[in-house]
Amino acid sequence: MKITDISIGMVEVPLITPFKTAIRTVEQVKDIVVLIETDSGHIGYGEAPPTSVITGDTIASMKEAILHHLKPKLLGVEIENLNYICHTIQNAMVNNFSAKAAIEIAVYDLWAQMLGQPLYKALGGGDSKLTTDVTISVDYIDKMVADAVKAVEQGYETLKIKVGKDIGIDIERIKAIHAAVEGRSLLRLDANQGWTPKQAVKAINIIENAGINLELVEQPVKGHDIEGLKYIFDRVHTPIMADESSFGPREVIGLIQKQAADIINIKLMKTGGISRAIHIADIASTFGVDCMMGCMLESNISVSAAAHVAAAKSHSIRKIDLDGPLLCKTPSIQGGVTFDKSDVTLNESPGLGVKAINHFIPFND
Structure with missing residues (x-):
């Protein structure tokens, strides 16, 4: 071929x-x-x-x-x-x-x-079913609470809450969402590099002292601020996940050596594709560090690829954040993985199983 x-x-x-x-x-x-x-x-x-x-x-x-x-x-x-x-x-x-x-x-x-073979089997096999979280976009508190309650009522057991614009309001956002869904959903917090190290420690400590057990806090500080990430890691109980701080294998090794993060967020768009994503998953597994398979704002093709990698590397990729297609009004392709709310099912067709692309607009060279 x-x-x-x-x-x-x-x-x-x-x-x-x-x-x-x-x-x-x-x-x-x-x-x-x-x-x-x-x-x-x-x-x-x-x-x-x-x-x-x-x-x-x-x-x-x-x-x-x-x-x-x-x-x-x-x-x-x-x-x-x-x-x-x-x-x-x-x-x-x-x-x-x-x-x-x-x-x-x-x-x-x-x-x-x-x-x-389907890609996940070609990569070594795994479970053909995954469970993803769903993102709650940063917004007014009442809107975020309403979105969170709606997601839980639809069956989502893990919510990824976007914050990072104003620390005081961020804390109130989390408290309000927790009060609305307590006991019905895990909460992941993503600050998208929006806090300083001291702000992050303050916010997370307040949240912890309020009795709110977050599953993790994702990238609270700028991606280049590894010392800041380490500062937070050393001062809170909540697991810290590196996203923009961990593009490739070299950065991941550095984070692990410095003990600056509990979890590594793998995204194919950061790693440059599948080969280096696999490398990162294997490095993390060697050191006993868990990974999440995440995505940018992507549709079905690349998210299907990420899901296949996650299934094949489930020994280290234990968390899934692949809700990109769920946020779209219509599918971008025919075929690929299928979504039923939080349930993601890999197809058994060879490769990614893409049959056709919807609304494809070709470019000229």
Whole structure:
């Protein structure tokens, strides 16, 4: 199975409600989609969002990276040479992680198709059913409480609460949501780099002293502030999860060595694709550190890939935050993993099981 062409386009899917965090507000998914064609007639699908405030990738930069830096190095290569392809992708250029991820996802899709297995089985197997949380966007307290109650009534057992804009209001947000759903849902807190180290310790201590047991607090400080993360880790009981502080294997090793985080959040758009996500999961497993498989504001293709990796690496990836497609008004594809509220079911078709893309808008080279 040889690569004969690589083309890209876009999918645009409106969100059910605006997605709000401490650093951005988004009203629609607007992602790059990669199609890799082969001489056997098989097509591999990949996807990446332009999350410029986190990864630095934009639609324009991903288009340039994929078509003019990655594509020329991969044409004519046999898919069975998976390690060579991944090495080529990762070393073709510095950074551009989301562009690399889109290409790698499509390559792994083809590799598993070549083997005639769903991706998670090609990667070693695992449970075909996962359970995801759902995000409660930062907003007015009454709105967040209402959203949280609605999610719990729909059957979600874990809520990811976005905060990080105002520490005083953030604390009141958590207290109000906890009072409304106590005993019915676990609460994960995501500050999206919105606090200082001292603010984070103060906020978490107040929450702990109020008798609220958070499952974890995600990335309370700037991604580059490892010392700040360590400062918080040493002063609170609540588990701290690194997100923007942990793009690749090197950063993860540093976090583990410094004991700056309890949990590592793996996202394919940060790691540059599946190969380095697997590497991180194996490193974490070696040191007995748990991981979460997360996503940016992505739709079904890349989230399907993340779900397959999470299933295959469940020995270290014990938490799932793959609610991107649940936030969309309509599916971006036919096929892929299926969602029934918090229940995520992997398909048994070869590869990712993508059958068609809805509302695909092709780009010209």
